[in-house]
Amino acid sequence: MKQSLFEIMENTPLTRDVYRMKLRGDTGDITRPGQFVNIRIAGLYLRRPVSVCDVEGDILTLIYKAVGEGTRKMSGMTAGETLDLLTGLGNGYDLSRAGDAPLLLGGGVGVPPLYLLAKELIRAGKTPRVILGFNTESEVFYENEFRALGCDVMVTTVDGTYGTKGFVTGTINDKPYTFFYTCGPEPMLKAVYKTSKTSGQMSFERRMGCGFGACMGCSCKTITGSKRICREGPVMDKEDILWED
Amino acid sequence: MGRLSVDLCGIGLDNPIIPASGTFGYGYEFAELYDINMLGTFSFKGTTREPRFGNAQPRIAETPGGMLNAVGLQNPGVQQVISHELPLLKKCFHKPVMANVSGFSIDEYTDVCAMLDKEEQVGWLEVNISCPNVHGGGMSFGTDPAQAAEVTKAVKAVTTKPVIMKLSPNVTDIVSIAKACEDAGADGISLINTLLCMRIDLKKRAPLLANGTGGLSGSAIFPLAIRMVYQVAKNVKIPVIGLGGISSAENVLEMMMAGAACVEIGAANLTDPFICRDIIRDLPAVMDKYSIQNIKDITGGALK
Structure with missing residues (x-):
């Protein structure tokens, strides 16, 4: 995991409420597809987790849906603004x-x-x-x-x-x-x-506290015991899944 | 002895910065990010006798200037903590650690404390009588002076390590609880745990957290924590650990002037995993600004 600043290169709507944001920064800790980043948004306390769509060199692409307060604020951001990101979070696909x-x-x-x-x-x-x-x-x-x-x-x-x-x-x-x-x-x-x-x-998706395994906010039960969606997940093996309801 | 060094119940700390229980796991995940030996110490995840999965999802909610959590004391149980977590902790942290203990009965508190008392690396026992997220225990011990005293006495009887009682702010008279703990033999007091709160999901027309209520932490509770630490420090002689919404070196000084011997930092670790490292780095310059030579000298400086 790394904490660093990224510069927004573009932030464009793909549909009515789905946006693509391209950012430039240190992508070195993003090692697998299926990982996510956790974004600090001015005026909000908790970071917002968003999955990685693409990485090419130092350009990171995120696609998010403006549904809540955090993502709505993101949708109003413009090129040139900087964002504080935690990168390289989660296990990713195998x-x-x-x-x-x-x-x-x-x-x-x-x-x-x-x-x-x-x-x-x-x-x-x-x-x-x-x-x-x-x-x-x-x-x-x-x-x-x-x-x-x-x-x-x-x-x-x-x-x-x-x-x-x-x-x-x-x-x-x-x-x-x-x-x-x-x-x-x-x-x-x-x-x-x-x-x-x-x-x-x-x-899987969950409401997260930290996004890096410290708070146990996103825990779920699996066949092989309790797992943190942010750390042992968000990607789970089919054989390991225990549906809770 | 450096400018930042303080004493906590007879054990020296290099600085007054202590990550709070429940926001720092058993340390080793943060050890991947920075050398956690720079910390004064840290308080590890609240440990109970039996393993606990904790509450249903969702457990976390955003609030203005803070967050709610209703994790519900998820932990692997004291035996697993001793056999698995502490050996991992020992590899990355070489100072006395604060063991945070929770329980649902006096027996559970004493069993867990007696087991952790035997662990060499445990420097202090921090006894949580203030968790708002579990039913039939936890906070109920911390909302009544007689019960708080009973837990304190029972725990003191099974350990020779310093016992710090962690208090709940969800009471009408925090001083009476703190004094009851002091009179029962507590070596220190830490406060405040989270405030019992709730948010409603507009779409579902139901509480946002599966548990219904959750504990509020973060910057929003800082002034309340200052007020309670001030009141308690004014009325007890044992050291007070101040916590609640601290997120900067200035906040640390303020909390210590309110009467804290050292501070714990909780929710801020979750939004900025490097916050404790950065506060320790920032402290000397901020102390210079306020003409503070040694940080231990400011404890209780604002008490009147």
């Missing part, structure tokens, strides 16, 4: 388990961390199949970016206004896959857990 035909399933703002994962998998010589799920056409983002990487991309919308109508799990077993990686809202993760036919990894 690429070594991908096999020959990995499947990536993203839902809404769960899509961003899969981008760096897809990039790394392609770098490792695999062609990931990617299913991106959104509520409706106006919320769709990053389809073309995944295609440009060389992924086999399918988009689903709940209302059928774009791509295939339904949830990502509706098409999950259309083609064989060796391992899955997913990130999205918890109901989606549960559905993937139930419908998937292979082992896989899922990334």
Whole structure:
């Protein structure tokens, strides 16, 4: 983990409330796709965790949805402003388990961390199949970016206004896959857990205190004991997950 | 002896900075970030007799100038702390450490204290009679002078190490609790633990925290902590550890002038993991600004 200042290079809306922020700074501690950064926002006490979408040299890309006070403040920031970030947080996805035909399933703002994962998998010589799920056409983002990487991309919308109508799990077993990686809202993760036919990894979201393992604010129960989403997670093995309700 | 050195119940500290229990784990995670041996000491995660998972999610909420937590004393239990956590702690921290103990009965407090008393690296026992996030124990011992005294006496009987009673601010008369602990043999007092609070989730029309209530910490509680430390320090002779919302070297001086012999820093570690290192670095220059030669001389300087 590192604490350092990043300069905002761009902060642009991708949809009505989803923004992409590119920042320049010391990305040295970001070692795996699926990790997150924790952002100090002026006027708020707690930092806000956001997953890493991409890293290229010293440029970090974050995609976030303006839903609460913190992310709404972020959406008003402009190029040239600086942000205090804790980087290199969380375990990230394990690429070594991908096999020959990995499947990536993203839902809404769960899509961003899969981008760096897809990039790394392609770098490792695999062609990931990617299913991106959104509520409706106006919320769709990053389809073309995944295609440009060389992924086999399918988009689903709940209302059928774009791509295939339904949830990502509706098409999950259309083609064989060796391992899955997913990130999205918890109901989606549960559905993937139930419908998937292979082992896989899922990334979880929690309200966090510190983001680096000190406060036990984000603990969850797993098959192998209590884990901190911020430290032993946010990525969990399917076999380890214990749904609490 | 440096300018920053202080004494806490007969054990010297290089400086008065002590990360507070529950914000610093068992130390080794922060040891990856900086050399934690620069600290005066630290108070490790509140330890109970049995392992505890703690409360349901969510456990954390933002508040103006602070945060709520309802972690609920998650810890691996005293046996695991002794067999697993303390050996890891020993590798990265080479000073006496403060053992924070919680309980749901007098027996539990004494069992855990007796076990930790045997651990060489434990310098002080900080007995938490003030956790607001667990039911049927914890804070209830800290809201009644007679019960606070009973825990103090029982713990003192099973240890030779200095016993520091950690008090709750959720009382009408903090002085009576502090005096009851002093009269029962406490070697020191630490205060304040968090304030019992609540937030409501507008969408769900329900408390934001799964536990309903949570403990408020952070800058918002600093003036309250100053007031309570001042009142307690004025009325007891044993050393007082001041905590509650400290986030700068200036805050440290203020807390000590209010009567604290040393300070604990809690929530600030969670938003800035380097805060204790930075405060220790900043203290000499800030002391110069206020013409303070030795920090120990300012304790209680504001008491009238």
